[in-house]
Amino acid sequence: MTSDSRGTAAEVDAQAGHGNEWTRFLLLAFVGLPVAMTALIAAYGFMVWFLQILFFGPPS
Numbered sequence: 001m002t003s004d005s006r007g008t009a010a011e012v013d014a015q016a017g018h019g020n021e022w023t024r025f026l027l028l029a030f031v032g033l034p035v036a037m038t039a040l041i042a043a044y045g046f047m048v049w050f051l052q053i054l055f056f057g058p059p060s
Helices: 009-056
Strands: none
Touching: none
16 A cells, blocks of 8 residues: 555554544443343342242242
8 A cells, every 4th residue: 555645554554443442442331241241130130030949949
């Protein structure tokens, strides 16, 4: 590639990657982690419920 007024090809790729990095971070922070935590809490609740049905009975 030739360099022009925007800079070298490596600089343009680095700038594009930096913006993409923020997009990935925001997606992970506000979508991925809440979904993962909700799934983990639901799995824990299901495990407790299932163990109560099979082995331990309701809390007393």
